[in-house]
Structures are given as C-alpha cells and as structure tokens.
Amino acid sequence: TLKEWIDREPSLSNQKIDTDDSWQGAAGQLLLDERKTQRELLATSLVDLFQR
DSSP states (O other): OOOHHHHHHHHHHHHHHHHOHHHHHHHHHHHHHHHHHHHHHHHHHHHHHHHH
C-alpha cells in the first residue's frame, strides 16, 4: 500500500546516510529532510484526494 511504501522508503535512506562519512552524512541529512518534507506533502495530498 501507499502507507507501507512511505514507511519503508525513509528507512532505506537512513541506513545509507548512517554509513557515509560525517560531512557526506550531514549533506545527506539535509537532502533527506527535504525529501521527507516532500514525501509528507505528497502523502497529505494523496490522502486529500482519496477523502473527496
């Protein structure tokens, strides 16, 4: 389902970032935060769509 994909996808990204060097990890964390925000917006708009 959509929720499972949303729940599963960030955990893959987090694992990758944890294994990076610290400066790459910091840059990756910024990228992850941005993607997380976009993902939340996407999830919210999809939920809105289904509730109509």
